[in-house]
Amino acid sequence: MARAVTRNRKIVNTALAWGIGLLIFFPILWTILTSFKTEAQAISDPPVFLAFDWTLENYGIVLERSNYMRFLWNSVIIAGGSTVLGIIVAVPAAWSMAFVPSRRTKDILLWMLSTKMLPAVGVLYPIYLIFIRLGILDSRTGLVIVLMLMNLPIIVWMLYTYFREIPGEILEAARMDGASLKNEIVHVLMPMAVPGIASTLLLNFILAWNEAFWTLNLTAANAAPLTAFIASYSSPEGLFFAKLSAASTMAIAPILILGWFSQKQLVSGLTFGAVK
Amino acid sequence: MGHIRLNQVSKSFGDVQVIPPLDLTIEDGEFTVFVGPSGCGKSTLLRLIAGLEDITSGHIDIDGADATNVPPAKRGLAMVFQSYALYPHMSVRKNIAFPMKMAGLPEAEQTRRIDNAASALNLTDYLDRRPGQLSGGQRQRVAIGRAIVREPAAFLFDEPLSNLDAALRVGMRLEISELHKRLKTTMVYVTHDQVEAMTMADRIVVLRAGMIEQVGSPLELYHTPRNAFVAGFIGSPKMNLIEGPEAQKHGAAIIGIRPEHTDVSKTEGLWKGVVGVAEHLGSDTFIHVHDTGLADTFTVRITGDIQVRHGDTIHLSPQMDKLHRFDARGLRID
Numbered sequence: 371m372a373r374a375v376t377r378n379r380k381i382v383n384t385a386l387a388w389g390i391g392l393l394i395f396f397p398i399l400w401t402i403l404t405s406f407k408t409e410a411q412a413i414s415d416p417p418v419f420l421a422f423d424w425t426l427e428n429y430g431i432v433l434e435r436s437n438y439m440r441f442l443w444n445s446v447i448i449a450g451g452s453t454v455l456g457i458i459v460a461v462p463a464a465w466s467m468a469f470v471p472s473r474r475t476k477d478i479l480l481w482m483l484s485t486k487m488l489p490a491v492g493v494l495y496p497i498y499l500i501f502i503r504l505g506i507l508d509s510r511t512g513l514v515i516v517l518m519l520m521n522l523p524i525i526v527w528m529l530y531t532y533f534r535e536i537p538g539e540i541l542e543a544a545r546m547d548g549a550s551l552k553n554e555i556v557h558v559l560m561p562m563a564v565p566g567i568a569s570t571l572l573l574n575f576i577l578a579w580n581e582a583f584w585t586l587n588l589t590a591a592n593a594a595p596l597t598a599f600i601a602s603y604s605s606p607e608g609l610f611f612a613k614l615s616a617a618s619t620m621a622i623a624p625i626l627i628l629g630w631f632s633q634k635q636l637v638s639g640l641t642f643g644a645v646k
Numbered sequence: 647m648g649h650i651r652l653n654q655v656s657k658s659f660g661d662v663q664v665i666p667p668l669d670l671t672i673e674d675g676e677f678t679v680f681v682g683p684s685g686c687g688k689s690t691l692l693r694l695i696a697g698l699e700d701i702t703s704g705h706i707d708i709d710g711a712d713a714t715n716v717p718p719a720k721r722g723l724a725m726v727f728q729s730y731a732l733y734p735h736m737s738v739r740k741n742i743a744f745p746m747k748m749a750g751l752p753e754a755e756q757t758r759r760i761d762n763a764a765s766a767l768n769l770t771d772y773l774d775r776r777p778g779q780l781s782g783g784q785r786q787r788v789a790i791g792r793a794i795v796r797e798p799a800a801f802l803f804d805e806p807l808s809n810l811d812a813a814l815r816v817g818m819r820l821e822i823s824e825l826h827k828r829l830k831t832t833m834v835y836v837t838h839d840q841v842e843a844m845t846m847a848d849r850i851v852v853l854r855a856g857m858i859e860q861v862g863s864p865l866e867l868y869h870t871p872r873n874a875f876v877a878g879f880i881g882s883p884k885m886n887l888i889e890g891p892e893a894q895k896h897g898a899a900i901i902g903i904r905p906e907h908t909d910v911s912k913t914e915g916l917w918k919g920v921v922g923v924a925e926h927l928g929s930d931t932f933i934h935v936h937d938t939g940l941a942d943t944f945t946v947r948i949t950g951d952i953q954v955r956h957g958d959t960i961h962l963s964p965q966m967d968k969l970h971r972f973d974a975r976g977l978r979i980d
Contacts, residue, residue: 542698543731547745547792548719557744561735 398622405429405615412611428616436599438620445595445624447510448585449578452517453571456525459518461567464529465555469538479530482523490520490583501588508590516588517578525574532566533559565635572632579625596621647709648800648832649674650695655704657690657856664690665856667704672800672834677826680836681843682853682879688836689804691853695834696802697721709799719748724793725802728809730785732777738764738788739773745796756795763791766825783814790825800832807842819846840880844868852876874976877902883932883947885970888940898971898979905932905947907968912952915961919944921954935962 392399403420404412411422432438467475497516498507506512536559544558560567582597589598600621603614629636650672657665665687672678680688693699695706697718705714713721724745732741742763746756764770767787777785786806793801803822807815823846826833837843843850844864852859852867852875860872864880871877877885885902893901909915910933919938924931933954935944946962954960971979 537729537731539727539729539731540733542718543725543727543792544733544744545698545718546696546723546725547796548748549744550719550748553748558733562733 398626401615402619404612405619407612407615409610409612412615428612429620432603432613432616432620436602436617438599441594441596441599441621442624444510444589444593445579445597445621448513448517448593448595449575451510451514452521452578453525453574455514456518456522456574457529457567457571460522460525460529460570461555461560463526464533465559467526467530468533468536469541479527483527486520486523494583494587498588507588508592508594510593512588513585513593513595516584517581520581520584521574521577524577525570528570528573529563529566532563532570535566536562569635572628572636576625576629647674648672648798649707649709650800650832650834651707652695653705653707655691655694655706656702657687657694657699658702663702663856665694668856668858670851670858670861672832675830675832677823677833677835677846677848678851679843679847679849680834680851680853681838681840682859684838685855686853687856688838688853690856692802692804692834692836696723696725698725722799723802724796724798724800725804726786726789726793726806728805730777730789730809732785732788732792734777737774737776738769738780738791741777741788742773742791742795745792749796759795760791763794766794767791767821782810783818786810786818787821790822794825794829798831800834803833803835805836805838807837808839822846841882844880850880852879870978871902871970872978874900874902874972877970877972883945886941886944890940892940893971896969896971899974900972900976902970902972903964904968905945907965908944908946909963909965910946910948910952910954911961911963912958913961915963917944917962919960919962921956921958921960923956924954933960935960938962 405428406424406426407418407422408425408427411418467479501507501512504512506515540562541554541558544554549557579595580597582601585595585597586601589595600614600617603610603617652668652670654667654669655665656663656667680691682688690699694701697713697716701714705712707713708716708721708723733744736744739760742760743756746759751759760773761770764773767790769784769787769791772780772784772788777788780788786809789806806822807818810818819842822833822835826846835842835846847864849861850864850867851861854875860867860876862870867876867880871880871885874887878887881904883905885904886908887900887902889900893899917938917940919935922934922936922943924933929949931948931952931954933946933948935946936942938944944962973979
């Protein structure tokens, strides 16, 4: 009997998990489906789910009209650059918070995280002016810097959580063994924290890839990444849902594939420290 | 060389003073053990010597040079940690090589020292394994190997055996003692286990609440404890400490009698009591005697085969020449 109960429960749980998963995934699925419809089918009422004339026309038009590769390349540079730069800045910060904490360390961490609660638009104007002054408006350098700063609190927080799991005695052993601070971090701390650093890299790459506020407001033509590519299809001359969906699908495809192949790493990264 | 001198060294964490100013000299080549109950500051003292904690006041000299502000890496000391603190991502060989790599020693010299250490510590077959693939005892050997190859001025051991099981602990205790005899390098060893202290040390430093209670050879501490705390701490089973009228008879506030310095008889003796638990170790028997009117429990250690059972009444007579007397402050009266 007990066995039957657990089995039933397992089936219910599985069904429930799939149900919730599909519900969350549905908008993306709908976008992908719509990208294969004609413009007329895309806005038909009642909507058609699968029984439509599958077409690649939208993709053809989108690729013809915009330079997809340039947007893609900008996204890669901006997301990759801001993430790597963020890690370089965050590792020493997280090291000091995890291994030589002061009475104020917790406060600093919380304060850093609280900056994420500030609406970004609140600092748009000053940042815009600074960018003009520095001549980095619509440049990849400018976006790398601003996205790095936006995600830095999360990067520091994640690395701090990982570093805290590393026994301090091992770093002390390295110190006793004659390692300088640099050697202690490069030869002992970083190799031990590789899984954590990888998760942090991945998550922040995705966050930076999806970031739309700054990338839309601080770029025009030169440095525009895929977010701007999508936005360009919600155009003033009327909404073309099928083409917008095709553009969106092309913009999210790379990160979706990356996420798919690294989901194990991502999940363990996000739940790290929650369960010992 | 490995001569360490602490001069008025103190340590506070915030407002809490864990080590009041103390002086201590550790001679070159000596095996010194810091022993005391948990929280007595013995590990903190070792970490101050290592440089892993900054001292609040005073100064530390190593081999005559002021090392107070020298970082741990530059003090020429090697440390073995309770948790072994091996680098989990490196093979045993790389773990042992790490300090030499940091010191920039030539490859050939590194290899020579690794091979020597490995053969001395029975690690030759494990050099390519990771620490995770080793047993506790083997890990501890790797940690010791990593310390040896540096040829340090002194070794610092922070409760290195407390993570090992009892049988292994006895074996490793011997190995470390033999290592000291062979290398003749200064060793400072922290433990809460007075048996380790007694068996390994040239000199024992007994600590309580950050203060040095007594410094001396194991037998000095055993025969002439300076106060009641040291008397109770050193020796196993513990010394019986008796207060009240019985102590006053001997002109003291407290008298102490070691379990092995008490004669037992079934028919006559100075004191009388009822046997509680008798622990038979084969060579010895520890009898815990109740209802003596002296203390809650009076422990006696007897050799041979006196048959006693729970509930038996027995008579106890202390060997008067082995009696320890302490005044009201707990200090020894000679």
